[in-house]
Amino acid sequence: MRIVESIEALEALYERKPSGAALDKVTDRLTPGQSAWIAASRFCILSTVGPEGTDASPRGDDGPVVQIMDSQTLLLPDWRGNNRMDSLRNIIRDGRVSLMFLVPGATSVMRVNGRAVLSCDDAITGRFAQGDTHPRSVIVVTVNEVYPQCARAVLRAGLWTRGDESGALPSVGELVAEAKAGFDGAAYDTEWPERAKTTMW
Helix, strand or coil, rough: CCCCCCCHHHHHCCCCCCCHHHHHHCCCCEEEEHHHHHHHCCCEEEEEECCCCCEEEEECCCCCCCCECCEEEEEEECCCCCCCCCHHHHHHCCCCEEHHHHHHHCCCEEEEEEEEEEEEEEEHHHHHHHCEEEEEEEEEEEEEEEECCCCCCCCHHHCCCCCCCCCCCCCHHHHHHHHCCCCCCCHHHHHHHHHHHHCCC
């Protein structure tokens, strides 16, 4: 296997420099257009880094996945999940984060790089109240870079157009049963839809 071991070798391999637009599109704060794009996104992927390595976590909401506090600040609620807290642990120890926002039907992806802290302030968590429920914490992201990613990856994947979703993929219960002997995957899968209804927030 040939390994690329230096920046010089990497640049020689790819030869062409980034186009003007690939560099010109990067801003250090949200423009009005970028804000509108992010406000339309109900789903993003949060990437963090910590002593144990990297982590990428899907985040979704019923409406905008983040609130835009100002042109350099995003608020991402930590709604109920599996309580592993991998992303949250990483943020406390190393605030570097990246976010990738997707909008159904759109072929571009909006990317944000920045630094984050974790807030449990009632004034912040209360902004996301769902009835009597609010997130236990909110990820407060300070934007360092924001830019749209070109559409090639989504177009190549036919992400919104092929209609070949899930199909015969194994269920989560089956996957856990493969990982842990004796786990009742069938019971997990049977109980999950009802559990999801009552634990969404």
